[in-house]
Amino acid sequence: MYDYIIVGAGSAGCVLAARLSEDADRRVLLVEAGPVDDAPEIHVPAAxxxxxxxxxxxxxxxxxxPGLDGRRRYLPRGRMLGGSSSMNAMIYIRGNRRDYDAWAAAGxxxxxxxxVLxxxxxxEDFRGRKSPWHGTGGPLTxxxxxxxxxxxxxxxxxxQEAGHPFTADFNGPEQDGVGHYHLTQRDGMRCSTAVAYLRPALARPNLDVLTGAQCTRILFDGDRARGVELDRGGELLQRHAEREVVLSAGAYNSPHLLMLSGIGPAGELAAHGIAARVDLPVGENLQDHPHVGLSYLTDTESLLTAGTPENxxxxxxxxxxxxxxxIGEAGGFHRTRDGLDAPDIQVHAAPVMFHDEGISPVTDHAFMFGAALLTPTSRGKVSLRSPVPSAAPHILHNYLTTEDDRATMVRALRMLLDIADRPGLRKHRRADFRVPGSLTDAGLLDFARRELHTLYHPAGTCAIGPVVDSRLRVHGVSGLRVVDASVMPTVVRGNTNAPTIMIAEKAADLLRGLPAPA
Known part of the structure; x- marks a missing residue:
């Protein structure tokens, strides 16, 4: 018997496990479907x-x-200790203050x-110039x-030659501008939540970590969550929680697990032979930052040759x-039209060939820079393919299905093409690699539909309001919370790893009944 069971040892789950196990009289179980984070490629940033x-x-x-002419998109998510914080580009961005104020204004x-600040x-443990916008002494470097x-x-x-101002800190007073990103790295190596939070807590006798165990359903006693069923190597196990079960499995897997357990849209669950325990819009409101990049071949040495024994x-x-x-070392935040009160696109610039969703081989020296929509109006959905827990969820993002998103992406591509033609980059361009064949609006949109891929920021499928309350408790049951990016009512303007860690830090205080830090 445990006090808390946390499902998912990713960006949020590792934080929760570390914080909740600080109370020596509370037993905590952290469950992860994947293996330990032992591959060298996890810790070497460029790999x-x-x-x-x-x-x-x-x-x-x-x-x-439908917005990409029927194309399907690869959606990577970390499946190991640290989750996607062990497989991301390590960019530390909190989002824009307007994002969170909008959450609060909506309830x-x-x-x-x-x-949340x-x-x-x-x-945070910021290794840089002292600033009131950064913290020191925290677990996350x-x-x-x-x-x-x-x-x-x-x-x-x-x-800058194209007129965009330089900013030294995208987490400072304002996001707008261009510059280099701050990273979750410690001494040049990846600082995932497994490294920052979980590893220092592993010696605690009240914390157990179970890897290679996929949660198949939540166990209930009446309307109270009492534990989880796990599949570990084909053996079904049950583990029980005296206080709460916490889902930190991410914006795809947390709603999937809720639906398998009877919490979700009643009609859709019935179609799979699952009786609805609570009828909630679980899986709806899926959001992401869709990204489209331009790529050029170059005679400048790129990261293609970085993997030498000397390096x-x-x-x-x-x-x-x-x-x-x-990889995405530089970039910025921009407004593509007048009248906006905050940036609507984010740019990432990579000094290496990055194409075909990052899964095709790097064959030549090249560089890429691309724009992501920060406030997409398209909404997708996560739903069940099958009542069999091992079946992957059905994931539809509905990228570029609204006129607003399509128009913003066309404006973003025009901005990128303008930057590409400036002297600072033109001198590095040997030949076009992946660029629009036509500069008309229709040509740019056609290019976007071919080249668009995820920026790995799914959110919103168990949102505060429709699915969980402001304390992240699932409506209609007790002893069950969701703590990950799925609770975001709207996706924040920027990379979602730091906000997910923040959500878990706050949730730990909510679970423990502690006041917010001063």
Whole structure:
């Protein structure tokens, strides 16, 4: 018997396990479907794409997307200790204060910018110039990148030549501008939540971690969650919780597990022979940051040749060099039209060939920079394919299915093409690799439909309001919460790892009945 069972040892689950086990009289079980985070590619920053479509990846394939002419999109998610924080590009972005204030205005009590900022600061150990916008002494190391590739610098120069202001800190007073990203790295290596939170807590006798165990359903006693059923190597196990079960399985898997357990749209559950325990819009409101990039071949040495024995020794001995690159080293936040009160696109610039959703081989020196829609109006859905727990969920993002999203992406591509033509980048361009064949609106939109892929930021499928309350408790039952990016009412403007960690920090206090940090 445990006090708390946490399902999913990802960005949120590792935080919760560490924080809840600080109370020595509380027994905590952390359950992870994947293995331990022991592959070298996890910890070497520049190698993360080598984890795609391996045992460390859920490797989902989305449904046929109507806004992409029926194309399906690869949807990687981390399946190991640390979850997607062990497989992401390590960019530390909190989002925009307007995101959180909008949550609060819509009814998410306690989730305004002023409410959440203390949790960002508590989590952070910033290795840089002292700033009131950053915290020190927390578990999560945040630092400036140590690669600073010339091609990333060239992008920053070209963007300034195009009239975009430089910013030294996207987590400062305002997001707008172009610059280099802060990263969740410690001494040049990845600092996942498994490294930052879980590893220091593993010696506690009141914390158990069970890997290779996929949760198949939540166990109930009446309307109270009392535990979980697990499939571990074909053997079904049951583990029970005296206080609460917490789902931290992510925006695809948390709604999937709720629906398998009878919590979701009653009509859809009935079609799979599942009796609805609670009729809730679980799985709806799926959001993401769709991304479209431009790629050019270059005679400048890219990260293609970074994996030399010399560079590996430099990484291991000094924590620097090209293998510390997070790939998306530089970028920025921009407004594509007048009248906006915050950025509507984010750019990532990579000094390497990155194409075909990151799963095709790198064959030449190239660079890529692309734009992601920060506030998409398209909404997708996660639903059941089958009542069999091992069957992957049905995931439809509905990318580019609204006129607003299509128009914003066309404006974003025009902005990128303008930057590409500036001297800072033009001198590095040998030939076009992946660029629009036509500069008409129709041509740019056709290019976007072919090249668009996820920026790995799914959110919103168990949103505060429709599915959980402001304390992240699932409506209609007791002893059950959801703590991950799925609870976001709207996806934040920026990379979602730092906000997910913040959500877990705040949830730990909610579970323990503690006040917010001063």
């Amino acid at each position: 993360f794409a080598k984890l795609f479509q391996t045992k460390y990846d859920w490797s989902y394939l989305g449904a046929c997307e 998410a009590e306690g989730w305004s910018w002023d409410d 203390p949790y960002f600061l508590r989590a 945040v630092s400036e990148g140590r690669s600073r590739h010339p091609l990333a610098d060239a992008y920053v120069t070209a963007a 590996m020794r430099l990484l291991e001995s000094e924590g620097r060099g090209p293998l510390t690159s997070n």
